[in-house]
Amino acid sequence: MPENQQRSGEELFRDFAPLGSPAVYTRDRCDEISDTVARIRELKRERRAVILAHNYQRPEIFEVADFVGDSLELARKGTTVDADVIVFCGVHFMAETAKILSPERTVLLPDLRAGCSLAESVDADSLEERRDELKAVYPDLQVACYVNTTAEVKAVCDVCVTSSNATDIVEKLPTNNVLFVPDENLARHVQENTKKNIIAWDGNCYVHHQITPEQIERVRKHLPRVKVLAHPECRQDVLDLADAVLSTSGMIGYARESDAQEFLVVTECGLSDRLLLELPEKTFYKSCKLCAYMKMITLEGTLRSLEEMSHPIELDEDVRAGAERSLKRMLELS
Ligand code: 13P
Ligand code: SF4
Numbered sequence: 001m002p003e004n005q006q007r008s009g010e011e012l013f014r015d016f017a018p019l020g021s022p023a024v025y026t027r028d029r030c031d032e033i034s035d036t037v038a039r040i041r042e043l044k045r046e047r048r049a050v051i052l053a054h055n056y057q058r059p060e061i062f063e064v065a066d067f068v069g070d071s072l073e074l075a076r077k078g079t080t081v082d083a084d085v086i087v088f089c090g091v092h093f094m095a096e097t098a099k100i101l102s103p104e105r106t107v108l109l110p111d112l113r114a115g116c117s118l119a120e121s122v123d124a125d126s127l128e129e130r131r132d133e134l135k136a137v138y139p140d141l142q143v144a145c146y147v148n149t150t151a152e153v154k155a156v157c158d159v160c161v162t163s164s165n166a167t168d169i170v171e172k173l174p175t176n177n178v179l180f181v182p183d184e185n186l187a188r189h190v191q192e193n194t195k196k197n198i199i200a201w202d203g204n205c206y207v208h209h210q211i212t213p214e215q216i217e218r219v220r221k222h223l224p225r226v227k228v229l230a231h232p233e234c235r236q237d238v239l240d241l242a243d244a245v246l247s248t249s250g251m252i253g254y255a256r257e258s259d260a261q262e263f264l265v266v267t268e269c270g271l272s273d274r275l276l277l278e279l280p281e282k283t284f285y286k287s288c289k290l291c292a293y294m295k296m297i298t299l300e301g302t303l304r305s306l307e308e309m310s311h312p313i314e315l316d317e318d319v320r321a322g323a324e325r326s327l328k329r330m331l332e333l334s
Helices: 027-047 059-064 071-080 092-101 124-137 151-156 166-172 184-192 213-222 248-257 270-278 299-308 317-333
Strands: 016-018 049-054 067-069 085-089 106-108 142-146 159-161 177-181 197-200 227-230 262-266 283-287
Touching: 027 049, 027 059, 027 299, 049 059, 049 071, 059 270, 059 299, 067 071, 071 092, 071 317, 085 092, 085 299, 092 106, 092 151, 092 317, 124 151, 124 177, 142 151, 142 166, 151 317, 159 166, 159 317, 166 184, 166 317, 177 184, 184 197, 213 227, 213 262, 227 248, 248 262, 248 270, 262 270, 270 283
Parallel strands: 049 067, 049 085, 085 106, 142 159, 142 177, 177 197, 227 262, 262 283
Antiparallel strands: 016 283
16 A cells, blocks of 8 residues: 555544545455456456456456446447457446446346435335326426436436436436436536426435535545545435535546645545555545445355356336436436
């Protein structure tokens, strides 16, 4: 670990820690990882498979991934890869998105427990009911759904959005009234940046929603030059304190381009591993918040997935086609 990232012991690290967790990667563990990585690479060739990984994945997953990115980048990449099989190291809605856009490919999720608290906070029946109620009041209403939703929900919506394009897409919709599901925080952030009327659902991400403004202020007091980068799934009172509100890949781009040396990365912990690997000369402070769903994907589970071809994503064709319409509209508009 670079010396400039080895600060410790201060009160400010109660909520935000400096990068690196060296204890986990012992010599024995590294030998194990290296054998598993070699076997995964062999199987990828045999199966004509690629591995797509989200920015929050474990660092050893980055070693075997063909592409690492945020939700929008992964959705696009899934449509262009030259492969029969996609192993998705991320959460269920991300693998489902890949299957929706590439039904001819086998899409595998190494662990079916890898869900998402946002995706679980809205179901298609309740959404249809709410949409119909609101349409009686706002006949021009359109429904925008965050990509962190099930295929059934996407099929009921007019358009999908991600953290990197939500405001832009809402601005481009031919309507003034938008029901935005399921993230209340992202909805509020969009509302701050548009004159349109945004009606929010009441879901949130359990990882980002627990971060408080007091935690950010405490760090700022000790590190006055730190740039605060926050994910739009955070509460509005946290976003108000940020220098930039960005998707996970947006944060990497910002840190790369910025002249600043110190960054507070207000999102799930895993992104910091990627930042450490890509920008070792800069100093990052990470929030000690883990997404338990993302961390269900392991290197060993990924190997098993390729060995056993588990677990394939299957979708009802009507649902898939409906969800594809919402996703394609997003890809065309963004
Ligand atoms: P990004 O699209 O910014 O990678 O966000 C996905 C996500 O689930 C964040 O919690
Ligand atoms: Fe879902 Fe939050 Fe985990 Fe992202 S961090 S996958 S929004 S639970």
